[in-house]
Amino acid sequence: MAIYKYKDKTPELGDPCYVAEDARVIGDVRIGNGSSVWWGSTIRGDVHHIRIGERTNIQDMCMIHVTGGKFPTVIGNHCTLGHNVTIHGAFLHDHAFVGIGATVMDGCEIEPFGFLAAGSMLTPGKKIPSGMLFMGSPAKPVREITDQEREMILKTAEKYHQLSLEYSDPSVVSRIR
Numbered sequence: 001m002a003i004y005k006y007k008d009k010t011p012e013l014g015d016p017c018y019v020a021e022d023a024r025v026i027g028d029v030r031i032g033n034g035s036s037v038w039w040g041s042t043i044r045g046d047v048h049h050i051r052i053g054e055r056t057n058i059q060d061m062c063m064i065h066v067t068g069g070k071f072p073t074v075i076g077n078h079c080t081l082g083h084n085v086t087i088h089g090a091f092l093h094d095h096a097f098v099g100i101g102a103t104v105m106d107g108c109e110i111e112p113f114g115f116l117a118a119g120s121m122l123t124p125g126k127k128i129p130s131g132m133l134f135m136g137s138p139a140k141p142v143r144e145i146t147d148q149e150r151e152m153i154l155k156t157a158e159k160y161h162q163l164s165l166e167y168s169d170p171s172v173v174s175r176i177r
Contacts, residue, residue: 006046014054018164021175032056032077036164045073053077053094057160060084067106078157082118090122093130097153113153115145 003011003019006027014033019025023037027045032054037043040061043050047068056079058064063086066073071089075081079092082100089106092098096110099118107125110116114128117135128134133142133149145153166172 009045011043011045016165016168018168020060020167034161034164036160036167038062048072048089051075053079055157055161057081057157057164058085059100059160062086063088065089071106076112078154080153080156080160095153095157096128097156113145113150115149115153117142 002024004026009028011025011029013031014035016034017031018036020037020039022039023041025043028049029043029045031052034055035052037058038060041058043064045066048066050064050066050073053076055077056075058081061084062081064073065088067089073087073090075092076094076096078094079096081098084101085098086103090104090108092110093112095113097115098104099116101119102116103121105122105124108122109127111128111130113131115133116122116128116139117133120135120139121137123138131144133145134140135142
């Protein structure tokens with residue numbers, strides 16, 4: 001894994017915390033216990049801070065950054081960021097869910113169990129209320145999430161936590177070349 005100090009700021013990782021070998025974590029970043037950062041992701045806390053809670057999964061190819069001097073990025077506990085998500089200077093409460101390829105822009109907020117659908121863009125300053133599904137580009141409210149979607153949010157966070165524990169075990173995953 002590539003963990004970089006930026007100026008006087010060194011990332012702090014929880015225990016356990018899985019960071020894939022080619023992921024990059026830079027600067028003023030704190031990642032909570034049991035969270036995971038998957039292949040090809042970048043978390044860059046250079047011009048503001050980034051805080052990520054416990055048992056949150058940052059899936060493959062995600063980009064997490066900040067808005068210099070204006071908006072940090074804060075991601076709560078048990079959140080899921082699907083593959084290729086971009087988060088830029090936003091606040092995600094516990095159990096927020098951001099689908100594959102979605103973008104969350106400066107000053108946005110996703111409340112608990114807020115759900116941004118795959119491929120959607122939450123434009124600057126927008127808010128997804130608790131338990132609501134937003135979709136589109138720009139993202140708009142669609143409906144309340146279903147009981148099945150709420151359960152999927154809970155299960156996905158736990159599934160990725162368990163998977164990260166497996167990936168941390170060299171008897172399960174080891175480099176062959």
